[in-house]
Amino acid sequence: MLEESCREIERLSGGNYVTVALSKAGREVVGMYGHRRRLRKAAKKVVREEEQGCSSPMVCNLGVFDLVVVSPCTANTAAKIALGIADSLVSNIVAQRLKAGKSVVLVPTDREREVETTIPSGRRVRLRCRKVDLENTKKLGKMRNVRVVGRPDKIRGIMKDVD
Numbered sequence: 001m002l003e004e005s006c007r008e009i010e011r012l013s014g015g016n017y018v019t020v021a022l023s024k025a026g027r028e029v030v031g032m033y034g035h036r037r038r039l040r041k042a043a044k045k046v047v048r049e050e051e052q053g054c055s056s057p058m059v060c061n062l063g064v065f066d067l068v069v070v071s072p073c074t075a076n077t078a079a080k081i082a083l084g085i086a087d088s089l090v091s092n093i094v095a096q097r098l099k100a101g102k103s104v105v106l107v108p109t110d111r112e113r114e115v116e117t118t119i120p121s122g123r124r125v126r127l128r129c130r131k132v133d134l135e136n137t138k139k140l141g142k143m144r145n146v147r148v149v150g151r152p153d154k155i156r157g158i159m160k161d162v163d
Helices: 002-012 024-032 036-042 075-083 089-099 131-142 152-162
Strands: 019-022 045-048 068-073 104-108 114-118 124-128 146-148
Touching: 002 036, 002 068, 002 152, 019 024, 019 089, 024 036, 068 075, 068 089, 068 152, 075 089, 075 104, 075 131, 089 104, 104 131, 104 152, 131 146
Parallel strands: 019 045, 068 104, 104 146
Antiparallel strands: 114 124
C-alpha cells in the first residue's frame, strides 16, 4: 500500500501541514520503490530515523499534531505496537502518542489472509499473510485510541472528524 499511501499524502498535503516520519526500514523501502522525491515534494517535513534517532525531538512534540497516521503499517511495526515495543522512530511515535491519551490511525498491510501487492519491479504478486500478523492486526483494532482502517483513502474521512 505504499503507492496508495503516497497518493494520500499528496492529497492531504494540499490543505494540511503534513510531516512524514520514516524508520530506517521505511526509508529503504521508499527508496526501492522510487518515492523519496515524491514524499519530499508532498510533505512539509520528512523526518528520518537515521538522522533523528528513535526518540527524535519530534516524539517529544507529538502534542502539536492533530492526527498521527501510520500508512502503510507493516507487519513488523504492527507487531511492535501490539506488543508495546517502541524501538524505532515510528513505533516510538505511536507509543508516546498513546501514552498521552491521543489517538492514532493505522493502515496495516496484513489485514486479510491473501493480499495482492506490487513488488519494486512493478510486477503484481499475491501474498498469504501469516496467522501471527493477522492476529496482531486484530489486537491493534482492540487497543484504546487506535483506529484501524483498511485503505489509505479512508484517512480523508477521519481528517474531516479532526477539523
